[in-house]
Amino acid sequence: MDRYEVLIAGAGPTGMVLALALAKQGIRVCIVDQADGPGTTSRAMAVQARTLELYRPLGLADEVASAGRPNPCINLWVRGKRRAQLSLRDAGARLTPYPYVLIYPQDAHEQLLVRHLEAAGVPVLRRTELAGFEEQQDHVVASLRQAGGADLQVEARYLAGCDGARSFVRRQLGTGFGGGTYDHIFYVADVQSRGKAANGEIHLSLETSDFVIFLGYDDRGRGRLVGTIRDTSGDERGDAAGALSFKDVSHRAMASLGLEVDEVYWFSTYRVHHRVSDHYRSARGRAFLLGDAAHVHSPAGGQGMNTGIGDAINLAWKLAAVVRGDAPDSLLDTYEKERIAFARKLVDTTDRLFSFVTAESGFADFVRTRIAPTFASAAYGIGPVREMIFRILSQTTISYHDSPLSSGVAGRVHGGDRLPWVVRGEVDNYAPPARIDWQVHVYGQVYPDLRAWCDRHGMILREFEWGPEHEQAGFCRNAGYLLRPDGYVALCDPGASAQALEDYFCDLDYGRFRVCMPRPAVL
Numbered sequence: 001m002d003r004y005e006v007l008i009a010g011a012g013p014t015g016m017v018l019a020l021a022l023a024k025q026g027i028r029v030c031i032v033d034q035a036d037g038p039g040t041t042s043r044a045m046a047v048q049a050r051t052l053e054l055y056r057p058l059g060l061a062d063e064v065a066s067a068g069r070p071n072p073c074i075n076l077w078v079r080g081k082r083r084a085q086l087s088l089r090d091a092g093a094r095l096t097p098y099p100y101v102l103i104y105p106q107d108a109h110e111q112l113l114v115r116h117l118e119a120a121g122v123p124v125l126r127r128t129e130l131a132g133f134e135e136q137q138d139h140v141v142a143s144l145r146q147a148g149g150a151d152l153q154v155e156a157r158y159l160a161g162c163d164g165a166r167s168f169v170r171r172q173l174g175t176g177f178g179g180g181t182y183d184h185i186f187y188v189a190d191v192q193s194r195g196k197a198a199n200g201e202i203h204l205s206l207e208t209s210d211f212v213i214f215l216g217y218d219d220r221g222r223g224r225l226v227g228t229i230r231d232t233s234g235d236e237r238g239d240a241a242g243a244l245s246f247k248d249v250s251h252r253a254m255a256s257l258g259l260e261v262d263e264v265y266w267f268s269t270y271r272v273h274h275r276v277s278d279h280y281r282s283a284r285g286r287a288f289l290l291g292d293a294a295h296v297h298s299p300a301g302g303q304g305m306n307t308g309i310g311d312a313i314n315l316a317w318k319l320a321a322v323v324r325g326d327a328p329d330s331l332l333d334t335y336e337k338e339r340i341a342f343a344r345k346l347v348d349t350t351d352r353l354f355s356f357v358t359a360e361s362g363f364a365d366f367v368r369t370r371i372a373p374t375f376a377s378a379a380y381g382i383g384p385v386r387e388m389i390f391r392i393l394s395q396t397t398i399s400y401h402d403s404p405l406s407s408g409v410a411g412r413v414h415g416g417d418r419l420p421w422v423v424r425g426e427v428d429n430y431a432p433p434a435r436i437d438w439q440v441h442v443y444g445q446v447y448p449d450l451r452a453w454c455d456r457h458g459m460i461l462r463e464f465e466w467g468p469e470h471e472q473a474g475f476c477r478n479a480g481y482l483l484r485p486d487g488y489v490a491l492c493d494p495g496a497s498a499q500a501l502e503d504y505f506c507d508l509d510y511g512r513f514r515v516c517m518p519r520p521a522v523l
Contacts, residue, residue: 004030005323007142007156009130009169011035013044013106014291014308015162016113016124020058021316023120025436025485027323030154031117032128032144038110041266043188045215045224046302047102047109049092050395050418054313054487057432061098063112068104069217074202080258082196083206091390096421097430101202101302101393103215103224130168133159135286158319159287162308165273167293173282175289179275179296179347184211184228186272186299189246190265193221196258205253212253225261226299227253229269244269272298274350276343280311280336285329288315295343298350306395307346311339317436317485326512338400349392400488407504408492412474413481417489420473424464433460436485438513442496443470444478453498457513 006022008015011033022029047068055061072089075082092099117124127147134141140159144152161169170177193214197203200216200223212227229248246267254261277294281287291308315335321327391397399416400406406416413420419441422429433439439460440450446463454461464470466477475481480496481489482504493500505513 411476
């Protein structure tokens with residue numbers, strides 16, 4: 001029987017990123033997937049700034065960014081005229097190294113991940129179905145069914161269900177998946193187009209309840225159309241969707257973009273649900289749900305694939321720490337606590353947004369065509385509002401303030417925050433360290449006791465010469481900021497003391513750094 005530390009069901013972006021992140025941390029992992037190979041068509045197109053930030057320690061960010069097309073703005077159209085333009089580059093230039101939405105087809109994305117998995121030596125068992133699994137006290141026994149081959153069993157300490165919206169792992173766990181199904185059928189089409197909107201940017205029509213967005217691949221009219229067709233059949237299984245063609249698409253919304261389609265290279269339809277799993281970890285603790293297996297929602301906003309990748313990065317370092325014996329099993333409980341709250345908020349937000357852009361009434365049309373563009377243009381002219389919109393879209397607003405791993409405040413930075421990005425001269429505080437691990441940042445001068453503690457425990461310590469850029473970003477001079485392996489701030493200590501780090505890891509029962517020095521008696 002083959003034995004792995006983590007078995008992953010599903011070789012989509014979520015499963016492959018999880019495997020790569022685990023392999024980078026020395027964890028033996030295997031992926032199983034029913035498909036013959038990576039996807040050849042693409043629904044997910046948008047790679048958000050936070051995903052690219054999370055990709056930097058994996059060595060993926062530069063390659064993905066150079067392979068895709070940065071879209072620096074979103075255009076809102078009504079009756080053939082552009083009524084508003086929202087510049088992402090202006091909004092995000094101070095916030096992230098990636099102030100844009102990257103358009104990168106999922107099929108190309110998956111092929112890139114496959115190459116990195118091969119280089120890392122991670123096996124991907126294709127045409128192999130997870131047919132069953134049983135959780136034991138300290139491991140999982142999984143039954144695999146191979147196409148044209150013998151069935152086999154494998155053993156793993158943990159199982160990760162990255163197997164999509166119809167997740168076998170979720171069904172076997174009996175976890176609820178509350179929510180609903182939209183009346184609309186979604187379509188995606190790769191097209192060659194011409195017109196005012198065929199300039200390689202993102203364009204959204206607000207004219208009718210037939211939602212449509214055009215994502216430009218280049219400035220010569222090649223791009224992706226994503227839109228809706230209202231279905232009145234009452235069929236939630238998707239049979240009606242499969243019978244539709246591009247001729248069934250309403251061209252009124254496309255005309256509103258000033259867009260004419262000359263050729264359709266690929267067309268597909270599908271049903272969209274809005275659901276969140278009741279739990280992300282099994283009751284016995286050996287199985288987890290990630291990506292579409294844990295949450296599905298409207299594609300409005302380009303959040304789905306990015307959220308799944310965020311799940312993978314969050315869980316990977318925790319699994320690695322527990323498997324290595326550095327941390328207690330309870331660390332894995334923080335995965336659900338941190339990620340499920342964001343998924344519920346995201347599903348609610350995208351549901352409201354989608355309901356707005358597809359509402360059918362004279363009043364809804366009036367709001368979409370008259371009020372929304374004017375309001376969006378005016379609001380986007382206000383700096384803080386512009387940054388807030390970018391933060392939400394780019395997922396750089398995600399924080400874990402309520403996590404038991406988050407503690408302290410120093411300056412305007414709180415435990416649980418995404419680390420503020422700062423470049424001073426040629427020094428980038430997001431530059432990835434030599435290994436995926438905990439690290440301490442000090443913006444100013446490192447105190448001797450902190451330096452000695454970090455040296456003694458093998459903690460990565462980065463000292464940045466203080467400058468006005470750090471103050472503007474919210475840092476406190478000479479304070480200590482403990483960063484988790486996924487780059488989120490765990491502890492903020494204005495005093496930057498070794499004792500604060502010792503207390504933090506002692507409370508967490510994190511064995512690798514825990515010495516638990518006696519605390520002074522309170523008199």
